[in-house]
Amino acid sequence: MSADPRTTPAAYDAVDLIRAKRDGGALPADAIAWLVDAYTHGRVADEQMSAFLMAVCWRGLTADELDHWTAAMVASGERADLGGLPRPTVDKHSTGGVGDKVSLVLTPLVAACGAAVPQAAGRGLGHTGGTLDKMEAIPGWRADLDTGRMREILTDVGGVICAAGPRLAPADRRLYALRDVTATVESIPLIASSIMSKKIAEGTSSLVLDVKVGTGAFMTSMDDAHELARTMVRLGDRAGVRTQALLTAMDTPLGRTAGNGPEVAEAVATLRGAGPADLVEITVALARVMLDLAGLGPVAPDPAELLASGAAFKVWRAMVAAQGGDPDAALPVPAFTRVVPAPASGYLSRLEARAVGVAAWRLGAGRARKEDPVSAAAGLRWFAGVGERVRAGEPLIELYSDDESTFPRAIEALAGAVAVTAEPPAFAPLVLAHIR
Amino acid sequence: MSADPRTTPAAYDAVDLIRAKRDGGALPADAIAWLVDAYTHGRVADEQMSAFLMAVCWRGLTADELDHWTAAMVASGERADLGGLPRPTVDKHSTGGVGDKVSLVLTPLVAACGAAVPQAAGRGLGHTGGTLDKMEAIPGWRADLDTGRMREILTDVGGVICAAGPRLAPADRRLYALRDVTATVESIPLIASSIMSKKIAEGTSSLVLDVKVGTGAFMTSMDDAHELARTMVRLGDRAGVRTQALLTAMDTPLGRTAGNGPEVAEAVATLRGAGPADLVEITVALARVMLDLAGLGPVAPDPAELLASGAAFKVWRAMVAAQGGDPDAALPVPAFTRVVPAPASGYLSRLEARAVGVAAWRLGAGRARKEDPVSAAAGLRWFAGVGERVRAGEPLIELYSDDESTFPRAIEALAGAVAVTAEPPAFAPLVLAHIR
Numbered sequence: 001m002s003a004d005p006r007t008t009p010a011a012y013d014a015v016d017l018i019r020a021k022r023d024g025g026a027l028p029a030d031a032i033a034w035l036v037d038a039y040t041h042g043r044v045a046d047e048q049m050s051a052f053l054m055a056v057c058w059r060g061l062t063a064d065e066l067d068h069w070t071a072a073m074v075a076s077g078e079r080a081d082l083g084g085l086p087r088p089t090v091d092k093h094s095t096g097g098v099g100d101k102v103s104l105v106l107t108p109l110v111a112a113c114g115a116a117v118p119q120a121a122g123r124g125l126g127h128t129g130g131t132l133d134k135m136e137a138i139p140g141w142r143a144d145l146d147t148g149r150m151r152e153i154l155t156d157v158g159g160v161i162c163a164a165g166p167r168l169a170p171a172d173r174r175l176y177a178l179r180d181v182t183a184t185v186e187s188i189p190l191i192a193s194s195i196m197s198k199k200i201a202e203g204t205s206s207l208v209l210d211v212k213v214g215t216g217a218f219m220t221s222m223d224d225a226h227e228l229a230r231t232m233v234r235l236g237d238r239a240g241v242r243t244q245a246l247l248t249a250m251d252t253p254l255g256r257t258a259g260n261g262p263e264v265a266e267a268v269a270t271l272r273g274a275g276p277a278d279l280v281e282i283t284v285a286l287a288r289v290m291l292d293l294a295g296l297g298p299v300a301p302d303p304a305e306l307l308a309s310g311a312a313f314k315v316w317r318a319m320v321a322a323q324g325g326d327p328d329a330a331l332p333v334p335a336f337t338r339v340v341p342a343p344a345s346g347y348l349s350r351l352e353a354r355a356v357g358v359a360a361w362r363l364g365a366g367r368a369r370k371e372d373p374v375s376a377a378a379g380l381r382w383f384a385g386v387g388e389r390v391r392a393g394e395p396l397i398e399l400y401s402d403d404e405s406t407f408p409r410a411i412e413a414l415a416g417a418v419a420v421t422a423e424p425p426a427f428a429p430l431v432l433a434h435i436r
Numbered sequence: 437m438s439a440d441p442r443t444t445p446a447a448y449d450a451v452d453l454i455r456a457k458r459d460g461g462a463l464p465a466d467a468i469a470w471l472v473d474a475y476t477h478g479r480v481a482d483e484q485m486s487a488f489l490m491a492v493c494w495r496g497l498t499a500d501e502l503d504h505w506t507a508a509m510v511a512s513g514e515r516a517d518l519g520g521l522p523r524p525t526v527d528k529h530s531t532g533g534v535g536d537k538v539s540l541v542l543t544p545l546v547a548a549c550g551a552a553v554p555q556a557a558g559r560g561l562g563h564t565g566g567t568l569d570k571m572e573a574i575p576g577w578r579a580d581l582d583t584g585r586m587r588e589i590l591t592d593v594g595g596v597i598c599a600a601g602p603r604l605a606p607a608d609r610r611l612y613a614l615r616d617v618t619a620t621v622e623s624i625p626l627i628a629s630s631i632m633s634k635k636i637a638e639g640t641s642s643l644v645l646d647v648k649v650g651t652g653a654f655m656t657s658m659d660d661a662h663e664l665a666r667t668m669v670r671l672g673d674r675a676g677v678r679t680q681a682l683l684t685a686m687d688t689p690l691g692r693t694a695g696n697g698p699e700v701a702e703a704v705a706t707l708r709g710a711g712p713a714d715l716v717e718i719t720v721a722l723a724r725v726m727l728d729l730a731g732l733g734p735v736a737p738d739p740a741e742l743l744a745s746g747a748a749f750k751v752w753r754a755m756v757a758a759q760g761g762d763p764d765a766a767l768p769v770p771a772f773t774r775v776v777p778a779p780a781s782g783y784l785s786r787l788e789a790r791a792v793g794v795a796a797w798r799l800g801a802g803r804a805r806k807e808d809p810v811s812a813a814a815g816l817r818w819f820a821g822v823g824e825r826v827r828a829g830e831p832l833i834e835l836y837s838d839d840e841s842t843f844p845r846a847i848e849a850l851a852g853a854v855a856v857t858a859e860p861p862a863f864a865p866l867v868l869a870h871i872r
Contacts, residue, residue, distance in 0.1 A: 018619035022493060054490035057458060163667035182487035183454035345624035 007414035014038070014048045021055040029068045029256040040171045046178055050386045053175075061189040062145070066231070067238050069130040069189070073197035074239070076171035080118075080147050080203035085154055087116040092286055093199055094210040095191075095228070096124075097217050097359035099253035102210065103131045103161060104267035105275070105283045105307070106290075108315035111158030113287065115294040118154055120164035120202045124366055124374070129260060129357075133365075135161055137261040137332060137376035141325030157318045165205035188224065192231040199241065206242035206293035208286055209233070214430065216353020222432070229435040241294050247433040248282055251387050251396035253353045255279040259365040259379010261399060271313040276385065278430055280307065285431050295300040334377035334400035338407045342390040342420060349425035351386055355417030359410040363401040375402050380410075387424055447680035450474070457491040465504040468729050472621035476607045479634035481612055489611075497625040502667070503674050505625070510675070512607035514615020516554075516583050516639035523552040523591055524730040528647040528722055529635055531627075531664070532560075533653050534793035535689035538646065539567045539597060540703035541711070541719045541743070542726075544751035547594030548742045549723065551730040554590055556600035556638045560802055560810070565696060569598055569801075571696040573768060573812035577761030595753045605633040627773035628667040634825065635677065640730070642678035642729035644722055645669070649868065658868070665871040683869040684718055688822050689789045691715040695801040695815010695836060697767040703759045707749040712821065714866055718741065721867050770813035770836035774843045778826040778856060786862040787822055791853030795846040799837040811838050816846075822862055 017027060027035075035052070038044040061069060063232045082089050090110065094100055107117045108436055121143075124130030132143045143163040145153070153160045166173070172194050179185045199207055209232055212218070213225035229245035236243025255276045257266045287303035306312050317327040342348075360366060364375035382397045384390050395416065399410055448470045453463060463471075471488070474480040497505060518525050526546065528534055542555045557579075560566030568579045579599040581589070589596045602609070606631050615621045634644055645668050648654070649661035665681035672679025693702045706715055723739035742748050753763040778784075796802060797798045800811035818833045820826050832854065835846055 015619050018490075022490065022619055045617070047486040047614060048618055050483040050487040051490045054454075054458065054487045054494070055619075058490070080486060178483060180480070181451060182484055183451050183458055183491075184487060186455075223783040232564060378706075 001076045014044045014052075016047060018052045018055060021052060021059055024059050026062045026065055028126065030063070032065060032068040034074045036069065036076065036171050038194070038272050040076045040174060042394065049175070050178055050182040050184065052423060053179060053182065053187070053190065054281045056190060057183035057184055057187045059229055063234065066189045066193060070193040070197050070200070070235055070239065073169045073171045073175070073193060074201045077169050077201060078167040080168070082116075082118055082151065082154070082203035082205070085116050085151065087154070087158060088206070088296065089116045089118055089154070089204045090206045090208070090294040091117060091119055091202065091204040091289045092208045092210060092290060093195055095195070095212050095218050095255060098353040099255050099258045099263065100129070100212070100358070101134060101255060101263040101267045102279070102283050102286065104264065105270045105279065105312070106286055107159040107161055108271065108319055109283065109303050109307055109312040110287050110290050111319075112312045112315045113291055113300040114296050115158070115305055116154040116289060117159040118150060118202060118204055119159070119161045120168065120198065121161055122164060123370070129258070129263065129360070129366060131161060132163055133374050133406050134260045134263050137264050138320055138325040138327075139329040140403040141320060142323050145323070150217070153319070153322045156366060157315060157322055159315055161319070162323070164198055164202065168201040188228050188231055192228060192235055196232050196235045196239070200236070200239045204241060207236055207292070208293060209243065209245035210286060210291045211245050211247050213247055213436040214249050214353065216253060216357055217250035226433065226435070233435050244289055244293060245435040246285060246317045246431055247287065247435065249428060249430050249432060250353055251428070252351050253284065253356045256385065257361040257379060257381045258356050258382075259363070260374060261376045262379040262381055262400065265331055268313075268316070271307070271316050273310060274310045275307070278385070280304075281430055283307070289434070325427040332377040335402045336400070336404045337405070338411075340397040340399065340411060340414065343392065343418065343421040344395040345390065345392045346420045346422050346423040348384045348388055348390050348396075348418070349421040350417070350419035351382060352417035355413050356380060357401070358421050359413040362410045362413055363399060363406050364403060379401060439459050440601065447831060450480045453487045454484060456490060457488060457495055460495050462498045462501055465500070466500055467507045468501060468504040469511070472505065472512060472607050476512045476610060485611070485619065486614055486618040489615060489618065489623070489626065492626060493620055493623045499670065502625045502671065504673055506629040506633050506636070508606045508636050508674065509607045509611070509629060513637060514603040516604070517639045518554055518587065518590070518639035518641070520554075521552050521587065523550060523590070523594060524642070524732065525552045525554055525590070525603050526641045526642045526644070526726045526730040527553060527555055527635060527638065527640040528644045528726060529631055530648060531631070531648050533648040533686040533690060534789040534796070535597050535691050535699065536565070536648070537570060537691060537699040537703045538715070540700065541569060541706045541715065542722055542749070543595040543617060544596055544707065544755055545719065545739050545743055545748040546723050546726050547755075548748045548751045549736040549739055550732050551594070551727060552590040553595040554586060554638060554640055555595070555597045556604065557597055558633065559806070560599060565694070565796070565802060566701065567597060568599055569810050570641060570696045570699050573700050574761040574763075575765040577756060578759050581759070588757045591664050593751060593758055595755050597664065597749055597755070598759070600634055608633050624667055628664060629673055632668050632671040632675070636672070636675045640677060642726070643672055644725045644729060645679065645681035646718070647681050647683050647724060648686035650681055650789065652793055653686035662869065662871070669871050680729060681871040682721060682725065682867055683871065685864060685866050685868055686789055687864070688787050689792045690718065692819075692821065693815060693817045694792050694796040695799065696810060696852050697812045698815040698817055698836065699861040701767055704749075706751070707743065707752050709744045709746060710870055711743070713803055714821070716740075717866050719743070766867045768812040771838045772836070772840045772843070774835040774847075775831045776833040776835065776847060776850065777829045779828065779834040779854065780856040781828040782856045782858050783824065783860040784820045784822050784824055784826050784832075784854070785857040786853070786855035787818060788853035791849050792816060795835070795849040797836070798846045798849055799835060799842050800839060822863070826856055
């Protein structure tokens with residue numbers, strides 16, 4: 001039998017490739033393509049891939065290896081075709097933070113400014129919420145769209161938030177599940193390739209990354225956040241997706257709410273021109289980068305004005321309706337509420353993001369396992385932001401839950417998360433760096 | 437329900453333990469015991485253990501961790517009881533070299549000197565042969581013994597070479613199979629614990645380790661060999677097995693033969709007082725350490741004399757007969773032989789051990805997969821040792837095989853392995869260090 005060299009992939013031995021990476025070597029393009037393909041099709045076993053992934057945590061990947069690794073993940077599925085739309089496409093991805101409802105405001109805002117925003121989003125796991133979980137608090141709204149319907153909505157409305165379909169980078173889904181149970185999640189090249197393979201496959205022409213850094217973010221050090229941002233920007237550019245990143249602070253939760261329904265309500269208020277300053281600042285900053293990337297910088301209206309004028313809100317209503325949602329329906333109401341008073345009078349100088357995220361999660365807003373349901377009504381709202389005055393004994397935080405028994409452990413999570421001081425805290429910038 | 441703390445193991449999460457090791461932490465005794473037990477019983481998945489093993493390749497194990505890891509592997513099965521025998525027990529383990537038939541000579545020799553030698557041995561994989569494969573070249577000889585029969589032979593004869601039973605450290609068997617396919621074999625703590633868990637479970641009171649170092653050995657650097665030896669000596673001592681190690685050279689194969697039947701023939705010649713000098717030197721050196729460890733140093737006869745006198749050969753005959761073998765039976769004869777002549781006249785200055793091992797393996801003496809059969813007759817014999825004179829065109833190496841088609845690739849393996857020079861090579865010591 002003679003093998004056709006055009007269809008027979010180069011034969012590698014998984015053990016040789018693991019050993020090479022373990023010893024600090026760099027693998028050639030063919031070897032990486034073989035490894036990802038063989039793993040996706042079950043010819044390389046989970047125990048071999050997990051050993052390889054741990055070796056990557058140890059030794060890293062070179063820039064070339066990472067390009068090939070990411071390309072192999074994209075090649076494991078379909079790359080959506082969003083070419084030929086009447087508007088330039090531009091998307092945003094956030095590495096995840098507490099109270100991060102930016103996508104809900106930004107997508108209709110950038111669409112209102114003239115771009116098409118094809119946001120393929122995910123559900124949440126752990127203490128940060130997922131964009132789809134938030135949108136699903138809206139009665140009737142559905143996350144699943146095929147590419148044809150996505151193109152229609154992008155043409156008619158300009159913005160779409162939908163589920164990343166199973167055919168986008170399926171290798172990433174298998175790899176992510178494996179990394180989750182083998183403590184190989186926290187590796188910058190693996191994080192970067194996981195995010196970028198899905199965004200490249202999604203079909204957008206350009207992309208802004210909101211890389212969160214701080215105690216409530218996945219990246220807690222500035223150095224790591226910079227490296228992740230630079231790695232993803234380079235990966236996007238090399239794959240033909242114009243990519244830039246903002247590093248933004250995530251020590252304090254964004255806005256005044258955490259939880260699915262509560263964050264939708266806050267996003268709607270923001271789209272009606274009454275949003276909290278931090279949420280507006282980050283959203284407008286990201287919108288400006290997106291419009292530049294889409295080539296609309298010189299001609300687009302000012303996003304700050306379109307947010308204030310209600311123009312973005314009109315697009316939001318059309319987006320929600322296009323996916324079966326009722327933009328006028330009341331959001332779910334929690335069965336129980338509980339108030340936490342301010343512990344002292346003075347300035348709120350700290351509201352720790354991770355603690356707020358864990359509290360929201362314990363109230364029912366998040367899931368511990370990916371098959372768990374989430375509550376649409378559960379969450380928190382705080383009446384003062386960091387730097388504002390509070391008075392001892394007056395309500396500081398309101399907790400929402402469908403299950404009264406969740407309150408004690410949620411309140412426990414908040415212990416030590418709040419500080420009130422006599423002097424106002426030092427000014428802390430929100431947008432920390434722009435990587436391009 | 438209340439759990440009984442005496443019987444309920446502490447609950448750990450495999451992901452937490454992998455993460456802790458990945459980040460360079462040290463695990464407590466309970467965590468290691470839980471991990472090995474949970475893996476052995478299938479509650480920790482292969483992909484989790486392989487990630488942990490790669491993290492160990494990266495971060496190592498502390499001395500305490502390694503003690504606990506080894507103890508957990510011993511505890512996964514039975515620890516044989518060899519107490520109450522009329523002689524002190526002492527065993528030897530070699531890390532494996534080419535032409536290493538030392539166990540076949542050493543076991544009856546040390547028994548002849550008055551100790552009991554309970555050698556639980558293994559089969560070979562790759563370019564170094566296994567002691568059981570060699571013994572099985574003897575017609576009728578059987579490797580499997582239960583502990584009762586082993587005690588009987590140790591009492592009556594003094595020496596046993598048998599298969600390490602499936603109940604000795606079963607966790608090691610599972611872990612070794614996993615390490616083999618995940619490129620996590622080459623880690624000093626994992627090698628040390630694999631060897632020592634079996635030797636501790638075997639029930640011997642004392643142990644000498646023959647740690648081979650050189651191009652034909654698993655350890656090619658002196659530093660690594662020293663570290664492995666020190667690690668195993670410490671592990672043995674802490675587990676109550678008096679342990680010492682010799683570091684011995686393995687750049688040149690031992691004796692004048694490689695292959696199962698050929699090595700048995702050479703061992704028999706050595707037991708009859710006509711062995712090659714290098715094999716005799718290493719065997720006697722190991723025997724002296726063993727007799728000291730067994731507490732027989734001041735009273736035992738000189739092993740060099742018992743080898744020369746034929747006393748050890750009598751024990752060999754009894755050992756072979758006790759396990760069904762016929763000590764007078766002819767050994768299998770190869771169907772084909774091929775002679776490689778000396779390439780020049782002068783001194784044989786190099787005969788590279790790994791190349792000889794690979795040649796023997798290709799001739800049929802070794803196996804590529806553990807279920808493969810091995811040939812009893814296949815192998816090599818060389819007519820001169822390093823440092824001896826050779827003459828161009830006269831026979832230097834004779835190859836044996838049951839399959840004529842194996843000769844070309846065996847001869848290919850030997851290309852570059854032989855050097856003949858005008859001046860004799862510098863003296864190279866065989867025993868390099870004694871670790872106690």
